[in-house]
Every structure is written in structure tokens, then in C-alpha cells.
Amino acid sequence: MQALLIDDEIVAVNALKRRVDWSRYHVDQVFTAQSMQEAQEIFRQQKIDFMLCDIEMPNGSGLELFEWVKIYYPLTECVYVTCHPEYKYIRKALKLGSADYILKPIDYEELDEVLCELVKRLDKATENTEKIEKIPDEIMQKLISQNVHTEQDQMIRDAKQFILEHIQETIYVEAIANQVHLNEQYLMRLFKKETGMTILEYITNERVTMAAELLVETNFPIVTVADSVGYGNYSYFTKIFKRYMGDNPKTYRQKHKTAE
Known part of the structure; x- marks a missing residue:
């Protein structure tokens, strides 16, 4: 499994990459990006199973990025990690189908619960594709x-x-x-x-x-x-x-x- 971390603050993205035990979530490789454009380039080269993404970034927000991902890579899940508690952001994130919405500063116990649940769902989705009922x-x-x-x-x-x-x-x-x-x-x-x-x-x-x-x-x-x-x-x-x-x-x- 591969994950992508997107945040325009390099300190934040490096801290997230370093502090999480990614092997616990069956993640073999973690990629990082500091903009929508960098993230899109990684998507074009790698299979990303899920991304942890900030919302407000220069030259393209995390919401715009996930809209793009939903079109081109619809299996990829998204968890927003942001300092914005405003309802308009949360509503838009949920409307897009994000897996969860976590506020900064990150509570790593909360993040662990979210990622455990997310990985279970990804594993189940893989299993379900093998036994889907045929539509009449x-x-x-x-x-x-x-x-x-x-x-x-x-x-x-x-x-x-x-x-x-x-x-x-x-x-x-x-x-x-x-x-x-x-x-x-x-x-x-x-x-x-x-x-x-x-x-x-x-x-x-x-x-x-x-x-x-x-x-x-x-x-x-x-x-x-x-x-x-x-x-x-x-x-x-x-x-x-x-x-x-x-x-x-x-x-x-x-x-x-x-x-x-």
C-alpha cells in the first residue's frame, strides 16, 4: 500500500511522515508533496491508495485536488488534516467523500483510529471486487x-x-x-x-x-x-x-x- 502526504508547510509534512509508524497500516512507501501540482505528478507516476491532505495551499486547494483525484483515480481515499474547523470546509470535504477530517495540531491517537478504519475499508473493498453480484x-x-x-x-x-x-x-x-x-x-x-x-x-x-x-x-x-x-x-x-x-x-x- 502507498500513501501520499500533501501540505505546503514542509515541517508539517515531514513531521507527519516521521511520527507515524506507517508499517502498522501496511504502507510500504510514503510520498510527500507541497502543492497540488506536485501531488498530481506523483499520482501520474505511482499508485496511491490514500492521501492525507491539507486544505488551504497556494495554487490549488486540497479540495480541488481531491475533486481531480475523484475523476482520474477514483479508488484513492482521502483524509483531510487541516487547521480549518469551518463548516463550509467540512461540508465540502464530506460531500466529496473524504474518509475523515482531522484538525491540527494532530491528535495521533485519533489519527491512528482513522487510519486503522481506513485500511480495513480498503482491504474490504479489494475483497468485495472479487465477489460482486451480477446486475440482472x-x-x-x-x-x-x-x-x-x-x-x-x-x-x-x-x-x-x-x-x-x-x-x-x-x-x-x-x-x-x-x-x-x-x-x-x-x-x-x-x-x-x-x-x-x-x-x-x-x-x-x-x-x-x-x-x-x-x-x-x-x-x-x-x-x-x-x-x-x-x-x-x-x-x-x-x-x-x-x-x-x-x-x-x-x-x-x-x-x-x-x-x-
Whole structure:
């Protein structure tokens, strides 16, 4: 496992690297960066499992960095380590799906609890990818028909179909771009222009839509539904589902199964 520490204060990042027993969390290598740009370069060269990141930095905040990471490296988890207790920061961090939010000065016992829980979740996510339930063909075809056949632009139609066919997997923008033979940046601009959504927003929307179908049309346990649509983090899945559908998965299932 590999970790990345990002803080514009070199003293802070070196102290964090030195004081934590990284082997306790199965971390073989720890990288450091002092800016968003340095962090992005490391991501391009290394597989980063999780990052500990400050929020306010020059030339790109930790929040902007994690938004970028969610698009290009969606499996990477993030824990914010910052001196900013303001609600607006915490809310944005949680909305992005960060694993936790720790205030400076760091309480290393608290950090230990957070990292232990994070590593357990990463290990479980790896195990779950090996035993995901197959989405019933009728549900898959229904969503593909609704989303792909109404799209006018062939490139966007192909991109949507690729996303839906790989909805149970980790979906990288690079893979979508390769499928439709477009530059990544051009694809993201075209997708936003044609659909009104970013690729990440579309993926999230389709995962929630598919989860809703599975909750009503199957008897899969809710944690299995989460895994089946690409969410290894159950609590994050519940949070996202409620934001989109207005109810948590359990309540949504009860309402719609009863309605039928």
C-alpha cells in the first residue's frame, strides 16, 4: 500500500511522515508533496491508495485536488488534516467523500483510529471486487436504453454505454477516452457541453439510479447493492443515495416495494 502526504508547510509534512509508524497500516512507501501540482505528478507516476491532505495551499486547494483525484483515480481515499474547523470546509470535504477530517495540531491517537478504519475499508473493498453480484440483464438493458438511445452525439453515446457496461468497476476517464478515441480533456468538455453534467456527476447519477432499481427489483442486501454499483464504502453510498433520492436505501426500498 502507498500513501501520499500533501501540505505546503514542509515541517508539517515531514513531521507527519516521521511520527507515524506507517508499517502498522501496511504502507510500504510514503510520498510527500507541497502543492497540488506536485501531488498530481506523483499520482501520474505511482499508485496511491490514500492521501492525507491539507486544505488551504497556494495554487490549488486540497479540495480541488481531491475533486481531480475523484475523476482520474477514483479508488484513492482521502483524509483531510487541516487547521480549518469551518463548516463550509467540512461540508465540502464530506460531500466529496473524504474518509475523515482531522484538525491540527494532530491528535495521533485519533489519527491512528482513522487510519486503522481506513485500511480495513480498503482491504474490504479489494475483497468485495472479487465477489460482486451480477446486475440482472433486464435492469442493465433498461438503463442503457434510457440513457444511450436518446443521445444524439455518437461519441457521447459510446461514452455513456461504456460507463454503464462498466458501472460495477472503477471507471477511469482515461479508459472512457480511449474507448471513444478522444483526448481526455476534450472528452470532459464535450460531455459537459452535451449532457450538462460532468463525467463524474453522470457516473454518480447512474450508479444511484441503478442502485434504486436493484433495491426495488431484487432482494440483494443493501450492502450488496452498494458493492454492485461500485461503492465499496457503504456509509458513503448511503450518504450519496440519500442526497440524490431523498431517502436512505432502506427507506427507499420499503416505500417502493410496498407501493407495488
